[in-house]
Amino acid sequence: MAATPVSQSSPRTSIRKPAAAAVPTRQSIKSAQTRGRLIEATIQCLVRVGYSGTTTPLVATEAGLSRGAMLHHFENSATLIRATIVELHERRLRAFRRSSEITEHDPATMVGAYWKQVQKPAFVAFQELALAARTDPELALIMRPLQVEYRERFNAEALALFPEWQSEPQHLAEAIALSQTLIEGMAMSLMTGALDETMVPALLGTLEDRIRALRPTA
Incomplete structure (x- = not known):
């Protein structure tokens, strides 16, 4: 999967969990579930076809989503990876x-x-x-x-x-x-x-x- 270059000014995603937020809404829960499906689909693709074969269209198909729906949650392959x-x-x-x-x-x-x-x-x-x-x-x-x-x-x-x-x-x-x-x-x-x-x-x-x-x- 070709990742989009990360600029030096881009904020680094931290492993640390964010501070406690407000009670999640139904939409935020659904969004989190969809993101989870896409991440799990990425893991399955990496196992089955390796990194070079793991493309965003393949991940979307594995997750049962359209590529447009996937891009709504992850703007490019770099953010998904x-x-x-x-x-x-x-x-x-x-x-x-x-x-x-x-x-x-x-x-x-x-x-x-x-x-x-x-x-x-x-x-x-x-x-x-x-x-x-x-x-x-x-x-x-x-x-x-x-x-x-x-x-x-x-x-x-x-x-x-x-x-x-x-x-x-x-x-x-x-x-x-x-x-x-x-x-x-x-x-x-x-x-x-x-x-x-x-x-x-x-x-x-x-x-x-x-x-x-x-x-x-x-």
Whole structure:
């Protein structure tokens, strides 16, 4: 999908949620639902045909809308892609919060939850965008600032959700970076056939052991 260039003066879409607004109207709810359909359609197209094949007409068809209706909500492909990246980041943050709330923060449970997360279509869609941004400067202008913001927000939330690590924030950052790099790399390697699936349990176990070694003592 060829994204419209983002000018230096254009406001950057933030991942951060806006301040509380007035009670939503029926029209605003319908508009939000339509935007959600378009973002979900974009994710499905990215998974099925990749970034280069994800065009605005295809997204509109996938969402069951006319292209004119789509342009009413997203004026061009750049705004749609930006909104899709923000939504993908939000899904990762929500999954992270859920896993931290329902467990005793045992590394095996957390690693297992993360591994399940990267098996979902949203992970494939995000990787399509991340890889395309390497050679697409217009997409990179959208992707990279949001990546930095997401990483900062993720690390800040992790420190708040895991108070047992607050005495060793650097170790927590290392555990997060190691988990993301290994688990996401394993998922990509499985998709490309570079990793034997029988190796997955042992590699995840090694990651769990490393996280336990980094975790502060009581």
